[in-house]
Amino acid sequence: MTLRDYAIRRIIIIVPTFFLITVIIFVLIHLAPGDPTNVMMGPHGGLSQELREAIRIEFGLDQPLYTQYFIWLGKLFRGDLGYSYLTYQPVLDMISLRIPLTLELMLTAEIISIVVAVILGVIAAVKHYSLTDAVCSVGALVGYSTPDFWLALLLILVLSLWFKVFPSSLPSSIGVTFATPFDAFLDHVKHLFLPAVSLVTVWTAYLFRMVRSAMLEVLTQDYITTARAKGLKEWIVIYKHALRNALLPIITYVGNSVGFLLSGAAVIETIFAWPGLGALMVERTTVRDYPALMGLSIVIAIMVLIANLCSDIAYAVVDPRIRYD
Amino acid sequence: MHRRFRKNSEKKNEKVHRPSRATRLFIVWRKLRKSELAIVGLSIVLFMSMVALLSPIIAPYDPEWRGTARQAPSMEHVLGTDNLGRDMLSLVMHGARISVYVGVASVLIEVAIGVSIGMAAGYFGGIIDEILMRITDVIFTLPTLMMLLLAISMFEVRGIHIIVLMIGALGWPFLARVVRSEYLSLREETYVEAAKSMGATSWRIMVRHILPNILSVIIVLATMDIPWAILYEATLTYLGFGDPMSSSWGVLLQRGYPHMQSAWWIMAFPGMALLITSLGFNLLGDGLRDALDIKVRE
Secondary structure, X not given: OOHHHHHHHHHHHHHHHHHHHHHHHHHHHHOOOOOHHHHHHOOOOOOOHHHHHHHHHHOOOOOOHHHHHHHHHHHHHOOOXXXXXXXXXXXXXXXXXXXXXXXXXXXXXXHHHHHHHHHHHHHHHHOOOOHHHHHHHHHHHHHHHOOHHHHHHHHHHHHHHHOOOOOOOOOOOOOOOOOOHHHHHHHHHHHHHHHHXXXXXXXXXXXXXXXXXXXXXXXXXXXXXXXXHOOOOHHHHHHHHHHHHHHHHHHHHHHHHHHHHHHHHHHHHHHOOXXXXXXXXXXXXXXXXXXXXXXXXXXXHHHHHHHHHHHHHHHHHHOHHHHHO | OHHHHHHHHHHHHHHXXXXXXXXXHHHXXXXXXXXXXXXXXXXXXXXXXXXXXXXXXXXXXXXXXXXXXXOOOOOOOOOOEOOOOOEHHHHHHHHHHHHHHHHHHHHHHHHHHXXXXXXXXXXXXXXXXXXXHHHHHHHXXXXXXXXXXXXXXXXXXXXXXXXXXXXXXXXXXXXXXXXXXXXXXXXOOHXXXXXXXXXXXXXXXXXXXXXXXXXXXXXHHHHHHHHHHHXXXXXXXXXXXXOOXXXXXXHHXXXXXXXXXXXXXHHHHHHXXXXXXHHHHHHHHHHHHHHOOOOOOO
């Protein structure tokens, strides 16, 4: 199978998956007991029966469930995610405003995790049973077990309340005019640092363990012995022969990380008042704004699907064996 | 009469061929004991379970007791007092009850669902496998916290049992995939063929013949999932989707947050308890995996 065939087949598989996702999300939301118009009434009530009926018709809530699903699906394909029950804002506008900040946070987190995990993972594997290995491995175990939101609170306490090195919330300082665009950028990076670190610690620890064990396995292979026997320099053996092969499975993990990091982003963004998708999701769950929640879930699911698709295709590019499975 | 006789002979044969359950347990324990980290993990898990079990007796104060608010840690209040003047140590101890309950109960639900689905998919194969695995894949790829938030938003009443139920109902896909692949390979074994030829029903083969052989895999995966269940519960309650009156560690953290600068201990200790508990289960899971010599295949 050529790479193109593989890619096309992989893309086709997405279609049924996507439909299943829409069904699951729709069913989850519509299993909700109680009338959605209760949410619109707000905590104080006071909607007349006629008005309530009018709203039900307006939002299509008087239709049977499957009709509602197909209407929703049809609108979805036209890029219409409906209107929020509470603010009557188009859901798509709400989401598209928030996407860039989440992407920025995730991208930073991905870069940090890959760089740190690969470097430390290789060192720990090469110096197996050394003190460095032990320290890194125990550190990874602790990092892996740390609740990310607690780490975020600790970082805020120590680095922004006690030592005042980093700001504790929002993506940039408010009410400050910057002399140059570079100053504004620097300010933004400072705001980005704490959320990114607290988001990525758990994942870095996990990735480190994967890199380390993959490296350990590769280093025992015969071709490594051959490479050494040929008299290659040790760093060439490690980086050109071992690491390249050890990194193959890591590509899949990086694809999986998107879902994991998006989960973490919900709580981390909320803590740092970082107005991204995760914070929006938490906000909208609190007020049970169903159209917004459905739209958000669909957008997040699409992001995850694309990430997995990319990692699968990348894997097929670097490892041709996978195309023949 | 006839049946009893057959059963006995079955048992006898078993004894000849493999060590008794107690012996096998002892072998696992001997391997587990060799790993220092696993023993640390086991000790933490046992300690936390004891605290959870005995907290009404051993906690120095009643969780409702109130003294001076925001007292720093001292001899009288080892972990200080919170913003309402309650003893932090007692609160954290009562929180252990919730976390241990969440960890165990939701993982039990998860195992029940995951094993049933993986078993059916792997044993029957074909269209059943195809349908079940598509659903499994979808739930597996979607971000767990997002699904949990969606599920929680369905309920007007928010309580610990709903959270447990949801974590269990959404946490099974990985286990199901592993169980499925085990069944895929084990259904080709000769003992399955033998049981089939003797007229055993599919159900009997799945549950009585194959399941005991993959118990160790299930135990290891379940142990490794407990810390995640605990962390998800704490995250949800921290975000305010739990019972605000409970002493769940997530609720304590949420309460401590606004008072962080003047009383860091309110927020530090519940988080520390979370970290230690989850570390304990992770260490024990790693140790069990090595002792039972399991390679998770998917």
